Amino acid sequence: MKFWRSAQPQGLLLLAPALIVYGVFALYPMLNVVVLSFMRWNGLTADKVFVGLSNYAGILALDPVFWTAFRNTAIWTVLSIVFPPLVGFALALGLDQKIPWRTPLRALFYMPVIIAPIAVATMWRWMYDPFFGLFNAVLTSLGLQGVIQDWLGDGAVALYSVFVASVWQTAGFSMVLFLAGLQSVSKALVEASRIDGANAWQTFWHVRTPALRPTITIVLILSTINSLKAFDIVYGMTGGGPAQATQMLALWAFTQSMQLGDFGRGSAISVVLLLITLAIVIPYLQWALRREERVR
Template sequence: MTIRRTWWAWGFLAAPLLAYGITVVWPALYSFAHGFTDWHAVGGGDFVGLDQFRRMAADPSFLRALRNTLIWTVAAVVVPTTVGLALALALNRITRFAKLIKSFFFLPLALSLVVVGQIWFWIYRPEDGLLNIVLNALGLGSWGHAWLSDPNTALWAVMVAWGWQQVTLAMVIFLAGLTGVSRDLTEAAQVDGAGAWQRLRAVVLPALRPSFVVVTSLSLINALKSFDIVYVMTGGGPFRQTETLAVLAYRVSFKTYDFGYGSAVSIVLFVVSIVIIGLFFAWNSWRDRHA
């Protein structure tokens, strides 16, 4: 009986493992191996040891992309967990129009980053973009700006567009988590004379810990992968100021066909991802033990 069951278990796993092996494991290992070569699209490429990584240390494009990815990651941790949580807490308090308001907030989740990027590109247009129109109407015309072509604002402008969608995702997860917060417990705390702020700190936030973990890991994963929105809105410009590691890896690989360097950049992206997410999980389990 158990032998037959084991046999079937491996039978069931065969197809997923094969597909995963072909599309994820093999390519990842292949890239790992080729980050140590000077491979260009044509010809094989020779083993060059750590040369590609040394090249990165001296490459301003790489250093900027690394910095941008890290900025993006920090924003991805801070903004959805605060704004998303605030929205979820507020929405959880109301009953009238709650359904309508929620569906308004949920809608951006269905849009692709290509469309999100296009919409925000229009919002940021210097001549007739919505943002500058609104600033003018508020008498702040002097703040008007070519948001996406000014190196000082371009990265932030793209991140705001991205955050517009990411906040909604966080809100959905927090709302689901809030339904699990026992109403009896919050009401008991209320009877005991706990104020709104105390109830939030002592009852609601601890109960939302699992939602925090989900929101933060999802935002981190999405931030580290951020490619589409940058590609669509700025193409990495102006002067490569908005390139992330994901955009740089693509450009090096498929615009200049420098496959060796492209592989090396994608290895760094992978390692950075694992380190950041690993640190987050480690911090999380440390908190679980010291709660």
């Protein structure tokens, strides 16, 4: 019993469950996907064959859908870094003012964030319904029949239609982070600048915006990472169609492995996406840790 009185074994015992589950079910698949990307395998039978880089050659040179998915993921990411944070920032600025109902308004704008992405997909699919959906009904009643589209069925607009649903779902998330950032800007500082004769615009630009810089970085990084994860909403709204027009890397990796039975190629796509994510995440984590040390 003496052994258990000291700190180390107790610590080990408390730490072990989290570490084992995390190691086995999060870290191991991440390493395994790299191994699988060098194999030819259908995911079920025992015969795994080492094929070197041929899966990578396959997706990069022979698979046009990979490049469509790559381009769509790039477009989606850029749009996700710009629009939801901008909308969220505008809402946060407005809802940081002394106006009536601001608490229920904040709650309302955040509400789509907590809804299952697959439910958002189903909702918006119905609103985009070409015959009885909300959008075409509104356009018709405004006399804008010319603008009516098959929003999800037309490859030229489908990706953007899905993205609009995503803005509706995610802007509230940025808004909450920006609101917290705005509230952490010292009231004394704002007050002092006012007394010194700064107008509202000068206070905003020279006092509040610089203080918001860490929040802005965090929102942009989280938006980037979340956009690379885009899966549910695309799967639910278009399944990658029409004719791969909304195909994304995460979804294409899933389709290759789980639906076409090519775990090698699917894993190679996953590895490409993982590398892109790491290239963004690692510098960010370094920055965040340095900042944490400085604060302390």
